[in-house]
Amino acid sequence: MNKEKGVNNYFTNVNKFEQGDRSESVDILKSQARIMGTIEQSIIPGLPDDLALRCISKLSHGYHGKLECVSKDWRDLVRCEAYSCYKARNGWSESWLFAHSNNQLVAYDPDADRWHPLPRNEAIQDGWDHSGFACVCVSSCLLVIGGCYVSSFPREEPFVVTNVVMRFDPFKKEWKMVAGMRTPRTRFACAAVSGKVYVAGGFNLTQSS
Incomplete structure (x- = not known):
């Protein structure tokens, strides 16, 4: 099973857990993720994965570069499509301002108060x-x-x-x-x-x- 499919399945299970279907505990969700080879350790040691996921998801997108440097698991997590859907579903997708000059697009993140150049x-x-x-x-x-x-x-x-x-x-x-x-x-x-x-x-x- 490929990595992206495993991460997407992890988010599906976490969403079920948060919506009230508690037939599966967080430990079972973590076990499933480990079997899929996507998350080898706890997202944040000492915190339940559903709570850790909420903490990361509430961070501004402008900090994703730093999040990706923490570990390979975190990089795969914040880059997968299910992560963006999870943020959007919970109303945590922040608004950015895009500007264009000399064929270069840049984005302003008001939450992080930073400008980010976009790839060419x-x-x-x-x-x-x-x-x-x-x-x-x-x-x-x-x-x-x-x-x-x-x-x-x-x-x-x-x-x-x-x-x-x-x-x-x-x-x-x-x-x-x-x-x-x-x-x-x-x-x-x-x-x-x-x-x-x-x-x-x-x-x-x-x-x-």
Whole structure:
């Protein structure tokens, strides 16, 4: 059984425990996690794992870099998808402010009072400036949608409008290309409603969309 599946199963069992199904004790949950090869020791020695999990989950995401340095178990824990869902379900997912300058996205964490540079978005090639795109947050991930790539050097095409959508996962700290828009567009309206993304208006190479 792979590590991520084991961690996800651990969170499922902890959620059951917290929701009132006490047919399984925390010790049994720990034993299951050990069998899966995900958590070899107590999360925090001296504390029940469900309480330790709550303590870690309430820490700002800005401290995850330090959490990952504690142990391999902690690193796997804070990077797994179930961890982000657990934080969101309990209302512990903090709000971040994202800013863009010179093709570099940075995030401000108000709880930790820190700015964090995001990894490079591989969709942006050297020699091109990205502008006119939209950003929304869905399911604790940042989506960078569409926009226009403007060449820094004389070329046949001085700019290119794109339909590409890139998703940044702050827990895994990685970008991933997801399904693109049907129409390339830049300088458009965009909003996230009930977990879905809506776009309207904007321009492509030849006409308004």
